[in-house]
Amino acid sequence: MSQPAPLSPASAPPARPAPGSSADPVPLTGSWPAPSMTGAPTSAELLDFVRHAAADKELIASLPLDPQGRTWLRLEGPRGSEAWLIGWPPGTGTGWHDHADSVGAFATAEGVLKENSLAVRLPSAGWKTLELDDGVDRERHLAAGRSRAFGTHHVHEVLNESSVEHAVSVHAYYPPLPLMRRYSRSGAVLRLEHVEHPEDWQ
Numbered sequence: 304m305s306q307p308a309p310l311s312p313a314s315a316p317p318a319r320p321a322p323g324s325s326a327d328p329v330p331l332t333g334s335w336p337a338p339s340m341t342g343a344p345t346s347a348e349l350l351d352f353v354r355h356a357a358a359d360k361e362l363i364a365s366l367p368l369d370p371q372g373r374t375w376l377r378l379e380g381p382r383g384s385e386a387w388l389i390g391w392p393p394g395t396g397t398g399w400h401d402h403a404d405s406v407g408a409f410a411t412a413e414g415v416l417k418e419n420s421l422a423v424r425l426p427s428a429g430w431k432t433l434e435l436d437d438g439v440d441r442e443r444h445l446a447a448g449r450s451r452a453f454g455t456h457h458v459h460e461v462l463n464e465s466s467v468e469h470a471v472s473v474h475a476y477y478p479p480l481p482l483m484r485r486y487s488r489s490g491a492v493l494r495l496e497h498v499e500h501p502e503d504w505q
Contacts, residue, residue, distance in 0.1 A: 328379040328386070329362070344381045349475040350408040350452040352381050356388065356473040357412035357450070366390050368469050378473070385479035391416070391470040396462035399486035399493070403427075403456065407476040410450035414470030418443045418451070420459035425493075427456055435491045445472075458486065458493075 344352070356362060356378060366376055368390045380386030385405075391414070399419075404427075423439045443451065453459070463470040480501065487494045 328377045329365070329388070342382070344384050344475075344477050346406040346408060346452040346454060348381060349384060349406065349477060350410075350450055352384070352386065353408045353410040353473040353475050354450050356386070357410035357448070362388065363412045363471055366471060368392070368471075378475075380475045380477075382477075383479070384475050384477040386473065386475040389472050389474065391463035391472070393463060393465045393467055393469065397460050399458060399460045399488050401425075401456055401458045401484050401486075402476055402480055403482045403484065405476040405478055405480050406452070406454050407457070407474065408450065408452040409445075409461075409472055409474040411445045411447050412471045412473060413447050414463060414465060414468045415444055415446045416470050416472055417462045417464050418445065418459055419462070420453075420457065421493075424456055425458060431495050433493045435493055437491075 362378075366388050367374055370392050372392065373395055374390040376388045378386035378388055418441075420441045420443070421435065421439050422441050423436070425433065445451065461472075482501075483499045485496045485499065487496050
């Protein structure tokens with residue numbers, strides 16, 4: 304699997320912006336967010352947002368796909384959240400990472416994504432290497448129309464394992480990602496490799 308570097312601020316961090324895209328977030332068509340909503344969005348609201356965005360055919364069609372690397376558009380997420388539309392060429396993946404103190408959600412709009420995750424909350428600091436217990440690995444396949452939300456310190460990797468088909472997905476986080484931690488994995492051993500901050504993604 305190819306893994307872009309440096310990691311960008313999305314669950315499926317893109318390698319490059321979509322050709323012709325600007326830094327300004329793209330609004331969704333239709334009515335989102337509801338005007339009555341106030342305060343910080345919950346993971347359930349982020350899940351509703353990514354589902355809504357993934358069903359927006361016009362939005363999905365606006366993302367140019369590149370066979371050589373992932374492309375992305377920044378979206379106008381609800382109430383200060385960070386949101387991304389991401390195109391995945393065949394055989395691409397993120398590597399193991401987390402989103403620190405942000406909650407999040409993602410939805411597949413086209414193709415199929417695989418998520419490998421850990422069903423255990425890891426210490427947020429003070430370690431470099433951990434030996435994982437048996438039974439903590441989880442695997443999900445998210446075909447078009449499938450989605451999931453997750454809490455803080457969620458460690459996972461996301462992959463497009465197809466050899467021929469692009470995948471497209473929508474991701475949202477709140478608060479906007481303060482940092483991301485990248486990990487390597489060898490069997491049961493998880494190693495913290497480095498920490499990335501927003502300035503690393505510019």
